[in-house]
Amino acid sequence: MANEIAKGPAAPGVAKVDPILVADGVRREFGGLVAVDVEHLEIPRGKITALIGPNGAGKTTLFNLLTGFDKPNTGKWTFQGRDLAGVPAFKVARIGMVRTFQLTKALSLLTVLDNMRLGAKHQPGESLLRALVRPLWRKREAEITVAAEELLKRFKLDAKSDDFAASLSGGQRKLLEMARALMSKPVLVMLDEPMAGVNPALTQSLLEHIKGLKDDGTTVLFVEHDMHMVRHISDWVIVMAEGRIVAEGPPNEVMKNPAVIDAYLGAHHDSDLGADKIAKEAN
Amino acid sequence: MDLIVALQSSFGELITAGTAAFVLCAIGLAIHFGFTGLLNFGQAAFAAVGAYGYAIAALDFKAPLVLSVLFGLLCAVIFAVLLGIPTLRLRADYLAIVTIAAAQVFKFVATSSAITDPSGNVITGGAEGLSEFGGTFYSLNPVPAGEYQVFGNSLTQDQIWVDIVGWLLVVVCALLTYFLTRSPWGRALKGIREDEDAVRSLGKNVYLYKMQALILGGCMAALGGMVFVINSQTVQPTVWGTNFTFTIWTVLLLGGATTVLGPIAGGVVFFTLFAFIQKVLEGLVAIHWMGSLTIPQVGQIRLILVGLALMLLVIFRPQGLFGNKKETLFNG
Ligand SMILES: Nc1ncnc2c1ncn2[C@@H]1O[C@H](COP(=O)(O)OP(=O)(O)O)[C@@H](O)[C@H]1O
Ligand SMILES: [Mg+2]
Numbered sequence: 323m324a325n326e327i328a329k330g331p332a333a334p335g336v337a338k339v340d341p342i343l344v345a346d347g348v349r350r351e352f353g354g355l356v357a358v359d360v361e362h363l364e365i366p367r368g369k370i371t372a373l374i375g376p377n378g379a380g381k382t383t384l385f386n387l388l389t390g391f392d393k394p395n396t397g398k399w400t401f402q403g404r405d406l407a408g409v410p411a412f413k414v415a416r417i418g419m420v421r422t423f424q425l426t427k428a429l430s431l432l433t434v435l436d437n438m439r440l441g442a443k444h445q446p447g448e449s450l451l452r453a454l455v456r457p458l459w460r461k462r463e464a465e466i467t468v469a470a471e472e473l474l475k476r477f478k479l480d481a482k483s484d485d486f487a488a489s490l491s492g493g494q495r496k497l498l499e500m501a502r503a504l505m506s507k508p509v510l511v512m513l514d515e516p517m518a519g520v521n522p523a524l525t526q527s528l529l530e531h532i533k534g535l536k537d538d539g540t541t542v543l544f545v546e547h548d549m550h551m552v553r554h555i556s557d558w559v560i561v562m563a564e565g566r567i568v569a570e571g572p573p574n575e576v577m578k579n580p581a582v583i584d585a586y587l588g589a590h591h592d593s594d595l596g597a598d599k600i601a602k603e604a605n
Numbered sequence: 606m607d608l609i610v611a612l613q614s615s616f617g618e619l620i621t622a623g624t625a626a627f628v629l630c631a632i633g634l635a636i637h638f639g640f641t642g643l644l645n646f647g648q649a650a651f652a653a654v655g656a657y658g659y660a661i662a663a664l665d666f667k668a669p670l671v672l673s674v675l676f677g678l679l680c681a682v683i684f685a686v687l688l689g690i691p692t693l694r695l696r697a698d699y700l701a702i703v704t705i706a707a708a709q710v711f712k713f714v715a716t717s718s719a720i721t722d723p724s725g726n727v728i729t730g731g732a733e734g735l736s737e738f739g740g741t742f743y744s745l746n747p748v749p750a751g752e753y754q755v756f757g758n759s760l761t762q763d764q765i766w767v768d769i770v771g772w773l774l775v776v777v778c779a780l781l782t783y784f785l786t787r788s789p790w791g792r793a794l795k796g797i798r799e800d801e802d803a804v805r806s807l808g809k810n811v812y813l814y815k816m817q818a819l820i821l822g823g824c825m826a827a828l829g830g831m832v833f834v835i836n837s838q839t840v841q842p843t844v845w846g847t848n849f850t851f852t853i854w855t856v857l858l859l860g861g862a863t864t865v866l867g868p869i870a871g872g873v874v875f876f877t878l879f880a881f882i883q884k885v886l887e888g889l890v891a892i893h894w895m896g897s898l899t900i901p902q903v904g905q906i907r908l909i910l911v912g913l914a915l916m917l918l919v920i921f922r923p924q925g926l927f928g929n930k931k932e933t934l935f936n937g
Contacts, residue, residue, distance in 0.1 A: 391805070412809055413808075415806055420808070421806055423802070427806070429795070429796045429804075432792070440792055440807055445789045450817050453790035503807075
């Protein structure tokens with residue numbers, strides 16, 4: 323697996339055979355605290371990459387930086403060869419790099435269906451002048467609605483489609499946010515803790531959705547604490563601790579890495595990383 | 606005192622251009638606050654900018670009606686852009702503070718005699734304000750000369766004309782708002798009201814939408830300001846104070862901020878009640894039920910009642926009289 327994805331032996335910052343996102347020297351400080359300090363990072367195209375690390379490791383901050391929601395002190399990065407440093411968040415999303423938020427951002431007083439429709443691209447009616455001329459956007463609106471309903475069905479939210487998003491449970495909002503992000507058919511989708519709060523009955527199907535994305539050619543980068551999920555669906559794992567990338571590699575190798583066990587268990591000894599399980603597999 | 610007569614003549618308020626002027630401002634504020642979540646506490650300044658723009662174009666440039674109106678709107682657009690550029694990238698409260706301050710600054714500038722034309726005349730008219738700029742409007746009046754009885758109030762043909770135009774503008778702005786807020790453009794605005802980062806993450810230019818909303822709602826207030834001064838035939842700098850802005854807010858919250866009919870219904874209910882309470886209080890003074898209070902003094906009681914009503918409204922019916930209960934049920 324390592325050979326298929328990485329150019330050399332698995333190590334922090336290893337070059338990839340076919341990277342979609344390449345970051346260099348990305349550093350973000352909050353006051354005296356260095357939240358992110360990534361020397362070199364490459365995300366493989368068409369794969370599912372997990373970004374793991376203890377709370378406060380800087381995963382969310384790195385997401386914010388890469389997607390234009392925050393500005394680094396230094397650093398540059400490219401997406402599909404295009405320089406993205408300083409590009410505003412909405413433009414980053416438009417060129418196909420769409421993220422979700424750790425703290426869910428459902429649009430409460432919009433219906434579930436309208437939440438979904440807002441995720442779509444190329445709706446001419448979103449411009450002020452064309453909005454007044456319904457024939458200019460009615461056809462596209464119908465297409466968008468069909469696509470939205472299809473996705474809602476896949477995420478088992480179709481029964482809720484006319485309700486305000488405010489009426490959804492926390493887990494359902496997470497699902498809605500992910501489904502909404504998919505409306506634009508992103509090239510790279512970045513999910514910040516997509517499973518947090520989601521009903522366990524739904525996690526299995528959510529895993530299948532994410533694998534399905536890969537089959538459709540979408541690259542996935544996700545932050546997750548659930549090691550079962552990481553092991554189950556990711557092709558590659560990147561580990562962060564204290565703002566730096568401390569390890570990366572295929573899931574089974576990474577989880578045997580003493581630096582990882584250290585970083586993780588150093589932070590929470592009672593975490594569900596499953597140290598025993600890792601140890602067993604190592605043997 | 607006859608309550609029926611008082612009620613009937615209060616309904617006269619319902620159709621005045623003065624009410625239409627506030628309704629126009631409130632529809633604009635619905636676009637700002639109700640649909641986009643922009644906290645604008647300087648809507649009076651947008652109305653004032655439109656009114657002064659119109660009056661100055663008519664007086665100083667002798668511009669025809671259409672050009673005067675367009676100039677008033679242009680002034681409102683520029684005002685919106687000036688306020689929007691530094692604030693719309695920041696958190697919502699920055700716009701609130703800047704609009705309050707801008708409204709004050711505008712009032713001072715209009716009152717001062719700082720801005721003069723080459724021959725030394727104060728362009729804004731200073732503390733006296735401007736008047737006699739309505740000629741191009743009233744000369745187009747198709748209503749035959751005469752006295753008209755409406756709800757027991759007698760109106761001149763000129764009053765009828767400005768009432769008609771004021772309410773026609775309300776209809777046009779309400780329809781425009783109705784269609785826009787039900788379009789994908791309006792959906793993006795509502796999304797921004799809920800969470801602008803989420804909308805940004807979906808590839809929408811939030812800053813542009815907020816600027817467009819600020820301009821559009823500001824232009825409606827500018828139209829309201831023009832109707833207001835054409836109706837009263839004078840622009841006074843003192844009119845556009847916090848009272849003016851908070852009357853607009855009351856009208857909006859009374860009717861419901863997230864609907865198009867809300868500002869209209871709010872305006873009609875507010876001004877009818879306002880006039881009715883005044884008449885009742887005057888009647889009570891006439892029959893010596895108000896102790897030693899005089900008519901101007903009881904006028905102040907109205908304002909206290911309005912404040913009380915606004916408080917009760919926001920506490921017990923935050924969605925307004927006509928808003929959708931669900932739409933505020935989950936707020937907060
Ligand atoms: N806006 C901010 N201001 C100050 N400190 C922040 C801010 N955002 C994150 N941090 C700090 O940066 C570090 C990394 O946080 P975060 O990226 O949220 O970690 P993770 O997502 O890996 O749990 C933490 O110590 C956090 O407290
Ligand atoms: Mg996080």
